[in-house]
Amino acid sequence: MLKYQQIADEIEQYIEERGLQQGHKLPVLEEWxxxxxxSKSTLTKALELLERKGVIFQVRGSGIFVRRHKRKGYISLTSNQGFKKDLEGFKLSSKVLELDVRKPTREAASNLNLTVEDDVYYVKRVRYIYEQTLCLEESYFNKSIVTYLNREIVEESVFEYVKGGLGLKVGFSDQYMHVDKLNAEEAGHLGLQKGDPKFVMESIFYLTNGQPFDFSKVTYNYVQSQFFIQAGG
Amino acid sequence: MLKYQQIADEIEQYIEERGLQQGHKLPVLEEWxxxxxxSKSTLTKALELLERKGVIFQVRGSGIFVRRHKRKGYISLTSNQGFKKDLEGFKLSSKVLELDVRKPTREAASNLNLTVEDDVYYVKRVRYIYEQTLCLEESYFNKSIVTYLNREIVEESVFEYVKGGLGLKVGFSDQYMHVDKLNAEEAGHLGLQKGDPKFVMESIFYLTNGQPFDFSKVTYNYVQSQFFIQAGG
DNA sequence: CTAATAAATTATACCGGTACAATTATCAGA
DNA sequence: TCTGATAATTGTACCGGTATAATTTATTAG
Structure with a gap:
């Protein structure tokens, strides 16, 4: 593990352990x-990481301070690896509706830099939180990158498998969001009424080398759709 | 202006001028x-900035590549200073409904670290894009920080005034989002029907020293609600 | 006691170096 | 032509230094 990441983790732990609140002043740079x-630069880098994560903020000439957000149960949009972490401690589960190899829609092909003749893994599932529907998810994986998937993997985390099992490195993602009304099929899966609001998030995930490997379209139950971002200056 | 920011701007301009597309390889670090x-570290910092902005991605051992997103007209959620920039070239305007000094709601007071006895500037406006309603916005400004506002300022950009006119420095923000149904009053302002979807974004803006100075609640017209995030690894 | 001024504190910008890890290009051997 | 080893390329981690800007604290003058 990288030294600056290790340090960042330990500083975050330091804050957690003591239950420090927003505005609390931390030890100065030299002390860390x-x-x-x-070195100074390694610590600066660790602190910069924490700043971007929304854990601290730094004030030149003054010090390093704890940053907190008050509301719990909101899904972070900046940590890109799914909501596993934000909803930790919440009872999550999922039901796989479909899983097969097929040809992508034109939309999916376009987002994955493929033709409609190439093969993709298609996954459709519903996710639940405390027995209530959280979202309906449709994913397309480039089969030449994600070479194998099965029901077991899909019931857990595909991302964990991609990183661990396949040894691939996830780099970055584009996420597009909009709001609209549910159609009958979506409403059925989510246990809502046709015409109710929906929050749709379309994501394209890339490997570190820039290859897109996953295009996902997630339709959220509007009752559970709570998101947050901690933006930096 | 800082050297690494200047450099970042010039590299971005380099990409724009040539109309380079996703995946295009840029000159190597040494050349820049x-x-x-x-120095190397200054350039690294400039490139890191561009990476976070979603302009490039870097691959160790390989090079620096252009990153683009395809869809236009989406509002970025990572650049925190309003949507002025994303909707550049779009015809924006706004109508001020209310502007006065008053006592905050309990919710606003809590988010601004005030009591309900302190004074705030309250602003309510509707924003339009191409003659269509974009959003309904209610803002509360801590009056001991934002000491003065008038109709003219509010019709333009309050943020520009805060930074320029008052010489304050905006640091970071917390943004909470959720989806729900419009009530009658909101629907009226946005030209929609009661019960139609709404996208609500509540933001708290802080100065660099960590003081919250603005709490805003923005209700978007769901037809115009398109957002995107370019997340990093 | 107050307000202006100076000094100390503290994070940030910028420099330039070594070592290293990931990728890509080259080359030898079959 | 392919495969596997080797070398070159290229970005990243980490070091430690000087200078500077913003803030806080101490000092001084009235």
């Missing part, structure tokens, strides 16, 4: 440097 | 260093 026996 | 007569 001594504590971790690292 | 020579071109700008700067």
């Amino acid at each position: 440097i001594a504590r971790f026996d690292a | 260093i020579a071109r700008f007569d700067a």
Whole structure:
């Protein structure tokens, strides 16, 4: 593990352990440097990471302070690896509706830089939180990258498998969101009424080398759709 | 202006000028260093900035590549200073419904670290894009920080005034989002029907020193609600 | 005691270096 | 032509240094 990540984790842990609140002043840079026996730039990098994560904010000439957000149960849109982490401690499950190899829709092909003749894994599932529907999810995976999938993998986390089992490295993602009204089929899956609001998130996930490997379209139950972002200056 | 920001701007301009597309390889680090007569770390910082902005991605051992997103007209959720920039070239306007000094609601007071006895500037406006309603916006400004506002300022950009006129420095923000159904009053302002979907974004803006100065609640017309995020690894 | 001024504190910008990891290009051997 | 080893390329981690900008604290003058 990288030193600056390790340090960032330990500083975050330091805050957690003590239950420090928004605005609480942390030890100064020099102290952290001594504590971790690292260089100034390494510590700066660790702190920058925490700043982007929304854990701290730094004020030149003044110090390093704790940053917190008050509301719980909101899904973070900046940590890109799904909502596993934000809804930790919440009872999540999922039901797989479909799983097969097929030709992509034109939309999916376009987003994955494929032709409609190429093969993709298609996954459709409903996710639940405390027995209530959270979202309906349709995913297309480029089969030449994600070479194998089965029901077991799909019931757990595909991302964990892609990183662990296949040894691929996830780089970045584009996420497009909009709001609309549910059609009859979607409403059925989510246990809502046709015409009710829906929040749709379309994501394209890329490997570190820039190849798109996953196009997903997630339709959220509007009752459970709570998101947050902690933006930096 | 900071050197690494200047460099970042110029690299972005380099990409724009040539109309480079996703995946196009840019000159290597060493070349940029020579071109700008700067140190490696300064260039690294500039490139890191562009990476976070979603303009490029870097692949170790390979090079620096252009990143683009295909869809236009989407509002970015990561650049925190309003949607002025994303909707550049779109015909925006706004109508001020209310503007006065008052006591905050309990919700606003809580988010601004005030009591319900403190004074706030309250602003309510409707924003339009191409003659269509974009959103209904209610803002509360801590009056001890934002000491003065008038109709003229509010019709343009309050943020520009806060930064320019008052010389304050905006640091970071928390943004909470959810989806629900419009009530009669909101529907009236947005020209929609009661019960139609709404996308609500509640934002708290902080100065660099961590003081919250603005709490805003924005209700978007669902037809115009298109957002995107370019997340990093 | 107050307000202006100076000094100390503290994070950030920028420099330039070594070592290393990931990728891509080259080359030898079959 | 392919495969596997080797070398070159290229971005990233980490070091430690000087200078500077913003803030806080201490000092001084009235």
